[in-house]
Amino acid sequence: MPAAQKIHILGVARPPADQFRVAALQRYKILDTPPCDDFSFLAELAAKLCGVPYAAVALVDAERVWLKAGHGLPLGSVPRQDSYCALAVLGEAATEIADLSADYRTAHLPLTVGAPHMRMYSGVALTSPDGFQIGSLCVMDSRPGALDEEQRRTLARLGRQVMALIELRANQRTLDSSQRELEQLALGDELTGLHNRRSLLQRLQFEVARAKRFRTPLSALMIDLDDFKGVNDGYGHAAGDMVLANVGRLLRESVRVIDIAGRYGGEVLCVVLPNTPREGAGKLAETLRAKLAAQLHTAGARVVEVTASIGVGAFDHMGIADAESLLRQADEALRRAKDGGRNRVAS
Numbered sequence: 001m002p003a004a005q006k007i008h009i010l011g012v013a014r015p016p017a018d019q020f021r022v023a024a025l026q027r028y029k030i031l032d033t034p035p036c037d038d039f040s041f042l043a044e045l046a047a048k049l050c051g052v053p054y055a056a057v058a059l060v061d062a063e064r065v066w067l068k069a070g071h072g073l074p075l076g077s078v079p080r081q082d083s084y085c086a087l088a089v090l091g092e093a094a095t096e097i098a099d100l101s102a103d104y105r106t107a108h109l110p111l112t113v114g115a116p117h118m119r120m121y122s123g124v125a126l127t128s129p130d131g132f133q134i135g136s137l138c139v140m141d142s143r144p145g146a147l148d149e150e151q152r153r154t155l156a157r158l159g160r161q162v163m164a165l166i167e168l169r170a171n172q173r174t175l176d177s178s179q180r181e182l183e184q185l186a187l188g189d190e191l192t193g194l195h196n197r198r199s200l201l202q203r204l205q206f207e208v209a210r211a212k213r214f215r216t217p218l219s220a221l222m223i224d225l226d227d228f229k230g231v232n233d234g235y236g237h238a239a240g241d242m243v244l245a246n247v248g249r250l251l252r253e254s255v256r257v258i259d260i261a262g263r264y265g266g267e268v269l270c271v272v273l274p275n276t277p278r279e280g281a282g283k284l285a286e287t288l289r290a291k292l293a294a295q296l297h298t299a300g301a302r303v304v305e306v307t308a309s310i311g312v313g314a315f316d317h318m319g320i321a322d323a324e325s326l327l328r329q330a331d332e333a334l335r336r337a338k339d340g341g342r343n344r345v346a347s
């Protein structure tokens, strides 16, 4: 077989079922992440302990080798067929080439032929707990040579440290996302998809502080579904829940992203409107009242009609008091709307 053809075939050598190996690497979500001191330190340590100028934490993706860390080398990626590390994921735990220029697999590669004219390569595979070789911790020198036994053992241990760090980072990511989900659960109201009372009040305190600081107006709407007891009694509690879920969705879709809609309790909902004066809040309240009255709810074959009464509380930009008095204002207005005959807004 002519040499060029042989090189070509070996240049793209891949382990069997490489796609599963690549999938295992990609599950770590580490590719293209910013440089990290912990990995750089392990690469530096590998170079120092092996007495060579170059080291890298290299991850072997489908078509490229990407460096998570490098010592003496620039970060970035190289085509897989141009990288020595592609050889380190072919099944062996360790791969050592004493003279890269004398090995047919590496003699033609850019780092051998051009600067820094690499000659020695020694890499240990980074093996995931499920047995996939996702990359390598390697050391290199521009002089030919080989590691001694102790250096090989050290490199293998450091390789395991790199893999442990990759695992740790992945576990931390999972933990962070579970934490965010838990926070979401703790702050959200499951039935309506709105903020729950605790979250609503926290955000209200924050908005009061912000309105005071920047002297901006702040309003709140207190929304109470009319004769909701009648809905529960007439159609069943499940139908009542369905109505609340529909109302929650309508509120979410009707207010601005910066507005805070929450379930204040039972069938009472509240919307905090940052940077909104009384007049604007009144307009939104009237729009919501009309939309709520027009919203269709069905319980089996029956249509459930529901209206809402809304009270508006507002501070103008020079008169920001506290969260409690804003809610009290809105609640008193809500009472007036109920006393005035329901399905109305009072301010």
Ligand SMILES: Nc1nc2c(ncn2[C@@H]2O[C@H](COP(=O)(O)OP(=O)(O)OP(=O)(O)O)[C@@H](O)[C@H]2O)c(=O)[nH]1
Residues within 6 Å of the ligand: 191, 224, 225, 226, 227, 228, 229, 230, 232, 236, 237, 238, 239, 240, 241, 244, 265, 266, 267, 338, 342
């Ligand atoms: N289905 C359902 N009902 C709820 C929920 N929370 C509160 N309710 C019901 O809402 C009803 C509120 O009743 P009331 O306080 O008498 O008020 P209302 O019937 O809406 O009458 P007005 O507010 O005066 O128009 C009660 O029957 C509560 O059980 C809930 O999560 N799901």
